[in-house]
Amino acid sequence: MVPKGKSPDRKRNRVTMKTIAEEAGVTLTTVSRILNNKIDKNTYAAETRDRIISIANRLKYRPNALVLGMQTGQTGIAGVMMPVAGFYGGIIDGIHDVFVNNNTIMLLSWNNRSHNDREEKLERQIIHQMVDRRVQGIILRPSSEDFERSYFEEIWERDIPLILIDRHLSNIDTDFVGTDDIAGGRAAAEYLIGLGHRRFLFVGVGLSASTSRDREEGFRRVLSEYSTAFWKSLYYKPETFEDNLVQILRSSEAPTAIFCYSDALARKSLKCVTQAGFSVPRDLSIIGFGNESMKDGTIALTTFDQFTFLIGQSAAQMYLERINETEKNGVRTRIITPELIIRGTTAPPLR
Amino acid sequence: MVPKGKSPDRKRNRVTMKTIAEEAGVTLTTVSRILNNKIDKNTYAAETRDRIISIANRLKYRPNALVLGMQTGQTGIAGVMMPVAGFYGGIIDGIHDVFVNNNTIMLLSWNNRSHNDREEKLERQIIHQMVDRRVQGIILRPSSEDFERSYFEEIWERDIPLILIDRHLSNIDTDFVGTDDIAGGRAAAEYLIGLGHRRFLFVGVGLSASTSRDREEGFRRVLSEYSTAFWKSLYYKPETFEDNLVQILRSSEAPTAIFCYSDALARKSLKCVTQAGFSVPRDLSIIGFGNESMKDGTIALTTFDQFTFLIGQSAAQMYLERINETEKNGVRTRIITPELIIRGTTAPPLR
């Protein structure tokens, strides 16, 4: 789990407490106690103190946190397992914001496709990398709904606090910070109904992702309160999406508004319907989710902001509480309500 | 440098090699050699081997990488010091892409404003956090041009390979990966000249950031080859920027094209000139730099892509070369040529 490498002479002539002790003509113990201010019972001669400290400074001594970590388990390292792109960047930003003021630094990695190692799945390897380096806890966003249970077991067995982000998994009971997806779905429906829309399409990714499932559910719940509302769902599949979407829009009961699971899907839909000759928001309203940024947008998307920074901060705070508590407490959850950002892709229906 | 915390019983009843040795009735050494396949000269009885291995698996043994790191210096940890937002996200993505296949994991932190610790500047604290945890090397993008030299000294003194990203600093001679900013400036000028523009404005951040300085220089160099070309520079200052910009655009020799140091400045300029009544790209062309994404863009920016993923990969590769080489070699540099992305904010001048 650790790279080979020749290890040049970078290892030698290091300044350790022993170096300082020898230079000062005292023992290691003395140096240790003085540099750590562990002078509770033992009072050292001011002269000794000053001498040790000035030698340490002159030699630019730096403690070896690995040793400390090995001895006490307090490594000051947190494992964070989620990508940096888009949405997640904001979360990591929030996590960092809390960590930087609490002497904690993150070991960051995530699952991506370009991994070559054939021995084991990348997720497991990353968890091993983190566990082996004795992270004090892990904050992770499950890359897929079928994130293997055995991964969590590796973590639980070692009593490493685990905080899930964004997606909760059925059958996994652990700390969680995420978005109130149901509320988001409801708000989308209420807003569109308020604009006068009555026929809707939900574009999602299916029922296995809790986020998509919940947004759809909230959306439908509100619509079902209106006897005149009609709705349909379409789950994204790369090959068939465009055809299916166009077909639905050309049908007799064509929707006048589309609520999408993500901004990415909203953009795909936007592109597709525009090519099919529809004008947004004149003929069709579209709402995304996530308030993600894009490089070449020419129409500003109506969407939901998820307060990623706050999600990150909350997760990091939960992390700190966990690693500092002596006894095991019940599962903690923090759900943040998303906010509708009305921009250019929504309008009342034509008639 | 390490948080306090009660340290619950997470430290105890851990599975170590000793546990396995006792359970198997052999010594630590035997376990160590078998689990590490260090059986070069020593051949173990197949029975012993299997027994040890199966005990290790049953107990879910995991090596303590801290110990290994402490002994050999091979921690498998890299320090990465740059934000995750925008432009940098792509770089981190590229770094990760290489690290994930080379058993290296990154410790990530960066300078932000919300830091409370009064004792020392945040940059120094982060470097200490990394050095103390024995990162094998550091990849960093200087947050400011006057990044303190003493920070680098802390790193050099310990022979920790250091790779700078994006900005090179005068008076600092170390490995570097970044953009060919001069070429970018030239390309911008050539493209605009080709469109027919003759009067230009460069909007930058001044001469202290190498990136801004070089882009401006490349730009001017090309323009100076055209006797008919006229140009001006404006350096961004929050309070006065808008007024100055409008004033320039209303002057007798108003530019017809603006080349901006960054997409952020391009957007600021875009907003300002639009409010002042100009239409882009009809009255005025604008070019940004970075191909960054934005949340609410309504006009797609002509800009330069910097291939951030490639920058990250290159830096990570350089890192790996450095930590694996036995002798100190000369400084390495990798400069990547940016690519002009023509979108909607540039057009030939009106006349």
Add this chain to the structure above:
DNA sequence: ATGAAAGCGCTAACAT
């Protein structure tokens, strides 16, 4: 006011 010694988890040189 200071030191000696044990131990954290593990590797590697040196036995047997």
Add this chain to the structure above:
DNA sequence: ATGTTAGCGCTTTCAT
């Protein structure tokens, strides 16, 4: 084919 021992850098009893 396996064990003994020293040591990595440091903290923490337990002395003196």
